[in-house]
Amino acid sequence: MKSIKESFKNIKNIKITGKDVKNFCKLIFMLNLLAFIRSFATYMFVVPNGFAPGGVTGIASIIYNAVHPFNPHLADTWLNPAVTSMLLNVPLFIISFFFLDKKFCFYTIIAVGLHSMWMGVLDAVDFPVYKAIGSASALNLLAAVAGGVGSGVCLGFILRYNSSMGGTDIIGKLIYKFNPVADVQWLILACDIVIVIASGSLGLIGLDMSLGAEVITTSVLSPILYSAVSLFTGAEIADVIQSGLHSSIVFNIISDNHDEIATEITEKLHRGCTLVHAAGFYTGVEHDMLVCVVRKKQINQVKEIIAKHDPEAFVYITKARDVSGKGFTYHGVA
Numbered sequence: 001m002k003s004i005k006e007s008f009k010n011i012k013n014i015k016i017t018g019k020d021v022k023n024f025c026k027l028i029f030m031l032n033l034l035a036f037i038r039s040f041a042t043y044m045f046v047v048p049n050g051f052a053p054g055g056v057t058g059i060a061s062i063i064y065n066a067v068h069p070f071n072p073h074l075a076d077t078w079l080n081p082a083v084t085s086m087l088l089n090v091p092l093f094i095i096s097f098f099f100l101d102k103k104f105c106f107y108t109i110i111a112v113g114l115h116s117m118w119m120g121v122l123d124a125v126d127f128p129v130y131k132a133i134g135s136a137s138a139l140n141l142l143a144a145v146a147g148g149v150g151s152g153v154c155l156g157f158i159l160r161y162n163s164s165m166g167g168t169d170i171i172g173k174l175i176y177k178f179n180p181v182a183d184v185q186w187l188i189l190a191c192d193i194v195i196v197i198a199s200g201s202l203g204l205i206g207l208d209m210s211l212g213a214e215v216i217t218t219s220v221l222s223p224i225l226y227s228a229v230s231l232f233t234g235a236e237i238a239d240v241i242q243s244g245l246h247s248s249i250v251f252n253i254i255s256d257n258h259d260e261i262a263t264e265i266t267e268k269l270h271r272g273c274t275l276v277h278a279a280g281f282y283t284g285v286e287h288d289m290l291v292c293v294v295r296k297k298q299i300n301q302v303k304e305i306i307a308k309h310d311p312e313a314f315v316y317i318t319k320a321r322d323v324s325g326k327g328f329t330y331h332g333v334a
Contacts, residue, residue: 027161031111034154038165039118041150045143046230047081048129050223052199053148053230054192056167060084062195065202082119086112089166096170099177107163108170115165140226148230152237159242168192192231200224248320251302253290254278255313262290264305269298293320 042057050065052058060081068075077083089112096105130146132139158164164173168191172184203219255261262273274291294302299317306313 027107028110030161031107031158031163032114034158035111035114036118037150038154039115039122041147041154042081042115043119043122043127044130045147045150048131049140049143049147049226050199050202051144051147051227051230052195052202052223053144053151053227053234054168054195055165056085056088057081057151057165058192058195058199058227058231059088062199062202066205069205076123080120080123082116082123085119085166086116089170092166092170096174100170100173101162104162104164104173107161108166111158111163112166140222141229144226144229145233148233148235149237150234151230152234153241155234156238156241159238196227196231197224199227248293248295249299250318250320251290251292251294251306252316252318253292253306253313254287254315255290255306255310257310257313258288258290260309261306261313262292264309265292265294265302268305269294269301271298 047061047064052061063079063084064075064081067079093109130143132143155165168188172188175182175187176184200220200223202223253261265271265273271292271294276289276291278289279286306315
């Protein structure tokens, strides 16, 4: 009860300035654009081909494609993906309002609402769709990739605006809120995989079981595989956008031969190195740690240099997001 009262109290204390209004208008424009991109990809490529690339959109696609062969009117009205995706998100909106950042909740509601609106508009004007013919058609693969790209572009940029497309994004934030040590990404991936596997049931609708095991297997696995392609394409695109086109790798190297390692990395790979003085917490022994940022394609070369000069060196590698500066975004080796 206290949390609910505090939530409404925080809303009352919000002060709005002219600059806030300007920024809000820019935000709405971007959310609208991204929602349209996601809606277009979903309407054009995902739903018509019976794909279910995880999340609420995947569930909405399964419901629509499962009902449509038996009751087209119901599927096109009350169970239209534009409607079901919004309805499935409503409980998550309510829960997140009381436990998550209010701006995030507000922007997410707007984004999901715009997504459903554009889905409805495209359906209302009977916009043509890209429907592949036959489960084995190469056009299915193109549709899966195109749907994933559209979804990934939307997700990658929308997270930068402290918003989301609802569904598993909200679930992930709620899990992290109450259990920060939980491996949220794997939990969300598990949910998406379950949805992807469930799409296989669509291959059985209207299928003549007398055609044999090979045909049945192909019919079931086809929507699963294409949905998986769409899911992972979207995830990769979103990751590239979130990480930046200049994402790199950071090597942290503790070795007595750090001079030799740094010299060869600098001369051979043309990458700078930084020497950091450190000490072991338990032993108190002082060490010099070498820190070096390189491109992903140079990982194996750095590993070879380290192994050459000190096979017993202690090394740990981390990802660096959106690296900029000399040697990465200008006047250097890419």
